[in-house]
Amino acid sequence: MYLDYIRNFSIIAHIDHGKSTLADRFLERTHTVSARELKDQVLDSMDLERERGITIKSHAIRMLYDAQDKHQYVFNLIDTPGHVDFSYEVSRSLAACEGVLLVVDAAQGVEAQTLSNLYLALENDLQIIPVINKIDLPSAQTESVKHQLVELIGCHEDEIFLTSAKAGTGIDEIMEAIIKYIPPPQGDPNAKLQVLIFDSVFDTYRGAISFIRIFNGTLRKGEPIYFFNTKKEFEADEIGILKLKKEPVQELRAGEVGYLISGAKDVSDTKVGDTVTHARKGAEKPLPGYVDVKPMVFSGIFPINSEDFEDLRDALEKLTLNDSALSYVPETSQALGFGFRCGFLGLLHMEIVQERLEREYDLSIINTVPNVIYHVYLTTGEMVKIDNPTQLPPPGQIERIEEPYITAQVLSPPEYIGGIMKLSQEKRADFKSTTYLDPSRVDMQFDFPLAEVIFDFYDKLKSSTRGYASLDYEFNEYRPSQLVKLDILINGEPLDALSTIVHQDKAYEMGQKLCRHLKEVIPRQMFEVAIQAAIGNKIISRQTVKPLRKNVTAKCYGGDITRKRKLLEKQKEGKKRMKQVGKIDIPQEAFLAVLSMEKED
Amino acid sequence: MPFNRSHYCGLYIHIPFCEHKCEYCDFFSVTDNHHRQTFVSLLLQEMELTLQSTHIDGLFDTIYLGGGTPSLLTEHEVDILLQFILKHFRMDTNTEITMEINPGSLTDKKLASFRRLGVNRLNVGVQSFVNNELKVLGRIHDADKAFRSVEAVRNRSFDNIGLDLIYGVPGQTQESWQYSLSEAIRLQPEHISAYNLTIENGTPFYDRMLKGEIKPSGQRMETLFFKQTVDTLKQASYKPYEISNYARAPKFYSRHNQKYWYHIPYLGFGPSAHSFWNEKRWANKSSMSDYVFDIENGQRPLAFTESIDDETKEFEYIFLGLRTYDGINLQKFEETFGRAFKSKYGDLVDSLLLNQLADMDQSFFRLTQKGMMISDEITPKFL
Ligand SMILES: Nc1nc2c(ncn2[C@@H]2O[C@H](COP(=O)(O)OP(=O)(O)OP(=O)(O)O)[C@@H](O)[C@H]2O)c(=O)[nH]1
Ligand code: SF4
Numbered sequence: 013m014y015l016d017y018i019r020n021f022s023i024i025a026h027i028d029h030g031k032s033t034l035a036d037r038f039l040e041r042t043h044t045v046s047a048r049e050l051k052d053q054v055l056d057s058m059d060l061e062r063e064r065g066i067t068i069k070s071h072a073i074r075m076l077y078d079a080q081d082k083h084q085y086v087f088n089l090i091d092t093p094g095h096v097d098f099s100y101e102v103s104r105s106l107a108a109c110e111g112v113l114l115v116v117d118a119a120q121g122v123e124a125q126t127l128s129n130l131y132l133a134l135e136n137d138l139q140i141i142p143v144i145n146k147i148d149l150p151s152a153q154t155e156s157v158k159h160q161l162v163e164l165i166g167c168h169e170d171e172i173f174l175t176s177a178k179a180g181t182g183i184d185e186i187m188e189a190i191i192k193y194i195p196p197p198q199g200d201p202n203a204k205l206q207v208l209i210f211d212s213v214f215d216t217y218r219g220a221i222s223f224i225r226i227f228n229g230t231l232r233k234g235e236p237i238y239f240f241n242t243k244k245e246f247e248a249d250e251i252g253i254l255k256l257k258k259e260p261v262q263e264l265r266a267g268e269v270g271y272l273i274s275g276a277k278d279v280s281d282t283k284v285g286d287t288v289t290h291a292r293k294g295a296e297k298p299l300p301g302y303v304d305v306k307p308m309v310f311s312g313i314f315p316i317n318s319e320d321f322e323d324l325r326d327a328l329e330k331l332t333l334n335d336s337a338l339s340y341v342p343e344t345s346q347a348l349g350f351g352f353r354c355g356f357l358g359l360l361h362m363e364i365v366q367e368r369l370e371r372e373y374d375l376s377i378i379n380t381v382p383n384v385i386y387h388v389y390l391t392t393g394e395m396v397k398i399d400n401p402t403q404l405p406p407p408g409q410i411e412r413i414e415e416p417y418i419t420a421q422v423l424s425p426p427e428y429i430g431g432i433m434k435l436s437q438e439k440r441a442d443f444k445s446t447t448y449l450d451p452s453r454v455d456m457q458f459d460f461p462l463a464e465v466i467f468d469f470y471d472k473l474k475s476s477t478r479g480y481a482s483l484d485y486e487f488n489e490y491r492p493s494q495l496v497k498l499d500i501l502i503n504g505e506p507l508d509a510l511s512t513i514v515h516q517d518k519a520y521e522m523g524q525k526l527c528r529h530l531k532e533v534i535p536r537q538m539f540e541v542a543i544q545a546a547i548g549n550k551i552i553s554r555q556t557v558k559p560l561r562k563n564v565t566a567k568c569y570g571g572d573i574t575r576k577r578k579l580l581e582k583q584k585e586g587k588k589r590m591k592q593v594g595k596i597d598i599p600q601e602a603f604l605a606v607l608s609m610e611k612e613d
Numbered sequence: 614m615p616f617n618r619s620h621y622c623g624l625y626i627h628i629p630f631c632e633h634k635c636e637y638c639d640f641f642s643v644t645d646n647h648h649r650q651t652f653v654s655l656l657l658q659e660m661e662l663t664l665q666s667t668h669i670d671g672l673f674d675t676i677y678l679g680g681g682t683p684s685l686l687t688e689h690e691v692d693i694l695l696q697f698i699l700k701h702f703r704m705d706t707n708t709e710i711t712m713e714i715n716p717g718s719l720t721d722k723k724l725a726s727f728r729r730l731g732v733n734r735l736n737v738g739v740q741s742f743v744n745n746e747l748k749v750l751g752r753i754h755d756a757d758k759a760f761r762s763v764e765a766v767r768n769r770s771f772d773n774i775g776l777d778l779i780y781g782v783p784g785q786t787q788e789s790w791q792y793s794l795s796e797a798i799r800l801q802p803e804h805i806s807a808y809n810l811t812i813e814n815g816t817p818f819y820d821r822m823l824k825g826e827i828k829p830s831g832q833r834m835e836t837l838f839f840k841q842t843v844d845t846l847k848q849a850s851y852k853p854y855e856i857s858n859y860a861r862a863p864k865f866y867s868r869h870n871q872k873y874w875y876h877i878p879y880l881g882f883g884p885s886a887h888s889f890w891n892e893k894r895w896a897n898k899s900s901m902s903d904y905v906f907d908i909e910n911g912q913r914p915l916a917f918t919e920s921i922d923d924e925t926k927e928f929e930y931i932f933l934g935l936r937t938y939d940g941i942n943l944q945k946f947e948e949t950f951g952r953a954f955k956s957k958y959g960d961l962v963d964s965l966l967l968n969q970l971a972d973m974d975q976s977f978f979r980l981t982q983k984g985m986m987i988s989d990e991i992t993p994k995f996l
Contacts, residue, residue, distance in 0.1 A: 538990055539968040562836045563990040564856060565811055571625060571873050571887035574894055574919065577929055584993035595964050 015267045016196045020088045020225065022106055024129035025115035026122075026482065030145040033177035034115060034186075035073075035089060041183055042075035042087065045256055071211065072108075072223055072269050074253050079191050087190065088269035090210065092129070097358030099486065100305045101211065103132045104285045107301055108210040108225035108269065111139035111194030113186065114165070118144050118152035118174075122160045122453060124423045124482035130164065139194045142167055143186060148176040159450050199266030204295040205229030205237075207272070207288040212279040214334035220276040223254070224288065225269050227299060232263045236291035237274060240298035242281050245291050246274035278333035305337050307355025308416070308487065309362055309466050310399040312343055312380035312509060313369070314351030316591070316600065320375055321350045327373035328352060331365060338365055343400065347509045347593045348378060348603070353400055356382075359466045378591070378603045380509045384463045387414040387490050401511040404497045407548055413513075414490040416462040419444075422473065424481035426454050431476040439464040440515060459488060463513070498523055500530070501544040501551075505594055509603055523553040533601045536560040541596055616854075616863045616871075621674040621705055623872040624698065626656065627883030628683040629901065632718055636751035636821075637779075639813040641885035641899040642681040648905055653690045655908050657697050659882050659897075662913050664701060667890065671878060674705035675869040678732075684714035688726035695730055709734055709868045711775075716762035717754035724769040735766055736775040736804075742796040743789045746782045749827070751817070756796075763800045773865060775804035780838040782810055783827040790838055791845065798849040803865040807842045808857050809835055836986060843982065856936045856985055874933040876926065884914065892921050923950065932992035940971075940979020954978060961994055 025031040039045040075087040092105045106112065112133045116122055133140055142161045147154050158169050173189060175182030211223040224231075231237070235248045250273040252260040264270045276282045284305075287298035315324045328340045339355035356362040362382060369375045386398045389411045398404055420441070422432055429446070436443065436458050444457035460469075465485065473481050498519050500510040514522050523545030530543045534557050541557040565576070590597040630649060631642040648655070663669070676698060678686075686694075698704065711734040712727060739759040741747050747755055754762075766774055776797050780790050797805055812818045812829055821827045830838070843853055851859040855874070860866050872879050873889075881888045885899040895918040898904055907914035921929070927950050934941040946954045955962055955978075962978065965971035970984035970991065980988055 538965075538970060538987060560987050560990055562832045562839070563987045564809070564985065565989060571879055571881055571889065572896065573873060573889070573929055573933065574887070574896070577925070577932070580928075580932060580989065580993045581996060583989065584996045587993065595961075 014265070015198070017083055018086045018088070018197055018267050019111070019190050019194050020090065020109045020197055020267075020269055021111045021113065021190060021194050022090045022092050022109045022133075023113045023115055024092060024102075024106075024126075024133060025145075026117070026120070026125040026129075029115050029117040029120065029123075029126075030177045031091075031115055034113070034143075034145060034175070034183075035091070037177055037180055037183045038075060038087070038089060038187065039073070040180075041187065042077050044073065044075045071213075072254050074255055074269065077187055077191075080188060081191075085191055086268075087187075090269065097356075097361045099128065099132065100303055100357075101284055102129065103136070104208070104210045104301070106132050106136045106138060107285075107299075108208055109136070109138055110197055111141065111190070113141050113143050113190075114161075115143045115145050116157055116161065118146045118154045118157055119149045121153065121157045122164060122423065122449060124421055124484035127164075127421060127423065127455070128484040128486075140165055140167075141186070141189050141193055142172045144172060144174050145177050147174050148179050148181070156450065156452060160453060163449055197267035199226065199228045201228075201230045201265040201267075203228040203266070204293065205231055205289045206295045206299050207231060208299050209272075209282055209284055209286045209288065212282040212284055212336070214279050218250075218273050220274070220279050220282040220333075221258075222272045222274070222276075222282045222288075223269075224264070224272050226264050226266050228266050228295070229290070230263050230265045231272070231288075233260070237272075237288050238291040238294050239276075239281065239286050239288055241283055241286040241302055241304075244276070244281055246276050246281075249273050249275055279336045280332065283336055305357065307337065307339050307357060308462060309356045309358055309382050309384060311354060311356070311362060311382040312345060312348070312351050312400070313340075313354050313366070314345065314348040314378045314380070314509075316376040316378055318349045323373070324352065324369070324375055324377065327369055327375060328354070330373075331368060335365075337361065345380075345402075345509045346505075347507045347598075348380075348591060351378075355399065359470075378509075378600055380603055381512055382466050383513060384416050384461075384466065386495065386513060388412075389414070398513075401497055401513045402508045404513060407496075412492045413495045415493045415495060417459050417488045417491050418462050418465060418485040419488045420458045420460050420465065420483060420485040422456045422458065422481055422483055423449075423453060424456070424477050425452055428477040428481060429454060429456070432456060432473065432481060435469075435472055435476055436460070439469055460485070461491075461493065461515075462487070496547050498526075499546045500526060501542075501546055502593060502596055502598070503542050504544075506546075507593060507598075519547055520552055523547075527553045527555040530602055531555040531557055533599055535597070535599070537596060539595075617709075617866045617868045618871045618875070619674055619868065620877055622671040623675040623677065623869050623877065623879035624673050624702065625677045625679060625869070625879060625881040625886055625888075626683070626694065627881065627886040627897075628652075628678060628680040628686060629884050630680070630685050631682045631715075632685070633751070633753045634817075636749070637810060637812065637816055637818045638751075639811075639816055640681065643901050648901055651905075653686070653694055655905060656694065656882055658908050659914065660697065660701060662908070662911070663880065663882070666913065669702065669880070672703045672705055674708050675872065675879075676704075676708060676710045677869040678710075678712040680713055682715045682718060683712050684719050684723065684727075688723060688730070691727060691730050691732070711736055711867070711869060713738060714762075714766075715753070716759040717752065719762055719765070721765055721769070724766060724771075728769050728771060733771070734773040734775070735771050736777060736806075737763055737766065737802075738777045739763070739797070740777060740779045741782065741785075741789075742793040743785075746785055746789065746793075749783055750779065760796065760800070763802065767800075773804070774802040775806060775867070776800070776802045778805065778807045779810050780807060780842065781830045781835050783830065785830060785838075787834075787837060787841060790841060794842065794845045798846070798851075801861075803861050804867060805846060805851055805859045806857055807846070807859065809839065839986060840982070852938075854938050856988070874937060876930060876933075889921075892926070894919050894921055928996055931995045932988075935980050935988055935992055936985070938979065940977040943973075943976055943978060958995060965991065 023031045072088055072090045077085045077087050079085055090105050090108055092102045116126055144154055144157050158172055161172055173186050206228040208225045209222045213221050215221050233248055233251050237248050238245050250260050251264050252258050253270045285302040289295040315321050332338050337357045340352040343351050343353040369377055388396050388398050390409050391411045441458040441460045447455045449455055473483055494516040495513050496516050496519050498512050498514050500507045527543045527545050540559045543555045544551050545553040587597050590599045629642045631644055634644055710732045712732045713736045715738050742756045744756050778793055812822050846859045853859050854866050878890045884897050884904040887896045896916045898914045898916045904914045943954050969981055971980050
């Protein structure tokens, strides 16, 4: 049976533990790619990803492995994104596999993402092969990492594979283990068609390209197909397998992994996790596990030059072709004019979008302080979801506000427990539990308001633990909190783009910090600028930027009026990079005040 | 002409020679005498080239000999120059002929001859009456010499004299500035220009500032100096009429400089000189060798020409107008630009008035002293 010779698996690892390097070795050993072809790391294709060292978009690759049993096996290696913002995508990629290699850095040991990925794999009932990588490192602590793994997954020490992906040692053993321990896929090529989309990308020429795993039935080129979730019908224009390039085939059978091009224009038609079946005589039910991922973090994105508004819209539209998790709706700010309120999976996702807008689309944008979705219960009994602080109803109409909490897992050497506890308290965390994975690693669980984590928690955690701690989190629930809206007034006018929703106990300090920071970044102007922080009608802090005292050149250079005029024009040009709010010129940095301010202290 | 202002054209001649380059100087001038002998003849050739290529029919009523150091010219040279001008340009009988003079290179004899040749207004580059400051500035004369040269000028029956002073000199104090102002007042010139020192890129001052050897006096001090200047000179009955210019009476306003501020046509000759004519502005090259080369090859030594479109002209009109104490003549503005000033810039005008940075009556919109101090901040907002 052909199924016996297929293995579908993933490599899961904490960032930088060597996932890509190990994948490269497999590609070489199976002659899928020659060492020369192998640019650094084949599986990561976007520049941004490479720079950040994070695989954002997962893909798959098919290899042919001639095993010691003289049979040839098809290995489908399915890559997974490596950041908590994208954990749903990871879970779908894992759903396409029967097993995983759990790779842990011999010098770093188990980290938060190792755990979260492991849990995702366990949820999907996958076979786990533990691998310790980088054993060549002088700082490798292979024995202690072995203990951690034994503790964690209950395996035996001798079931753990040791490798140096860099040097290429231990690779064959792992490849044999894949055959031995990871079960072949199951499924019936004659049953009704059930195809899982585990990833989707947008291609300018081809439209949406889906990466798929066939669970049941057989998909043939040209067949009409139906997408359960979007309820759309398309045709299987092209199907194929994924080598280094796409290779079209006539059919894909149960158990196989490949791609599908269907005429769907963008990735919102081919959502990750959706099930595809035949348009006629299709399966009754989709595969389980589909979730419509919802943005968790929101921020306003405004063009610095208002003329760029349409370009920004185009750019966002193009980005969503490839990123169904990004949402945007037009927003008007008194301060910043026309822009968009965008929703992101998390802070990293937000930063990536921002960066792509600036780099790939050459736009100058201001993005406002990110916030979460609040559930606001009104005195009328109604509940409204607020993703923009300016839309918060007046306090009199509010019965209570609930904010999203996450469950966070922090893994760290025990000596940093004190620091982590302190930081967590500052961030309004509820401490849940501490578990020692081994004497050198503790696993601490907290419930955090998501709003606190999206600011700078991660940076602070890293710095207070010298980089040793790692963090992972997932959404938990909405809980009531004492939240207030903090407004910033410039000469009495609210600067809506700077309004934030903060916890009552932190409002005063935050107001002060913000005012002080704004005072630093707003240059002196024609008249005095009063910066105030207010909760409702109550001013809680004030700073003033004194008026400019003198800005005049004395002489007009004889008849050289041109020179003088050009100087003034240049001055004006310089101001263009600022936003005019009322009569006040406000530099861009001001709108990021909250973020940068937090980073400073 | 109560304000000594007319709509007749002006003529500027740039004499680009100095005995020594001042530390702060940003004007085009050279200290070598390479082209010194032939310079006036080059000037005449340049004027001829311009007269051939441009139709010049206006009536002129100012000649301004600036520099550089025009007082380095010989009697003979000034004679030739003025003769040529009289012959080739239509001159008003009542022409204001100003010459900038340097107290360090002046003889009594020359003065007398200049007066005889028709120069009727002198602008003396005193800059300061404090020796230390003169040294810092790199001037070639001391305070005593400056004082005596103004007296000498008076004795040669010049009845329209201007003094140039500079404030914001590194090391200057309010007391020392007060002293210079008082000495100037004691000499009773008809006109005083008090410029705030600007440390321009490319000057020795600039380099020294970067090296930290000299320190600009800073916003706070400059504000004080400015106020002190206005107060002191007003008290001595000098009337401020532009940010840096004061006169004992409106009839002593610089007729020539006002042409720059009110878009009245002027022609400039000599390297780096600027012209404004028929809604075009052009400038000559700021290089002696380029200037010589072009003229010897029968070409005008132009660095650039630009057309001043309506929008640009309007902006210039505003920023120049707001440097004057009269301010912007609202009726004239409307006539020239086809739209009421107030209706076009309503919001900005309101906020300036509200913040006492400007005031307005039936006929004029002008900056207050407070506004004038930050006019470079205010005027770009009219763009
Ligand atoms: N010494 C040593 N270094 C290794 C080994 N394997 C990987 N590395 C290095 O570790 C770093 C991270 O390796 P990657 O393969 O990019 O790690 P990754 O898990 O794919 O990282 P992300 O794509 O960011 O998730 C690179 O600099 C590799 O060269 C190994 O066995 N030994
Ligand atoms: S005398 Fe005037 S032109 Fe000559 S160097 Fe000094 S400041 Fe410059």
